[in-house]
Amino acid sequence: MPLGKPSAKTRATDKWQKKTGYKVKGFKLKGDIADRFAVACERKGISQAAAIMELMERFISENEQ
Numbered sequence: 001m002p003l004g005k006p007s008a009k010t011r012a013t014d015k016w017q018k019k020t021g022y023k024v025k026g027f028k029l030k031g032d033i034a035d036r037f038a039v040a041c042e043r044k045g046i047s048q049a050a051a052i053m054e055l056m057e058r059f060i061s062e063n064e065q
Helices: 008-020 031-044 048-063
Strands: none
Touching: 031 048
């Protein structure tokens, strides 16, 4: 839950994300890679989150044993 006094919308969003199994992942990337990735996602018409999930799923399936 966010710190301070979150709004009803913030509380509802947090509740929904927990219910649906969403987790926040944070990581650092080199700026040029992040910028090129954003442009490529925009060209393809998909969100960066969707592209990252696709990459993660592919990596998992290729490396599961």
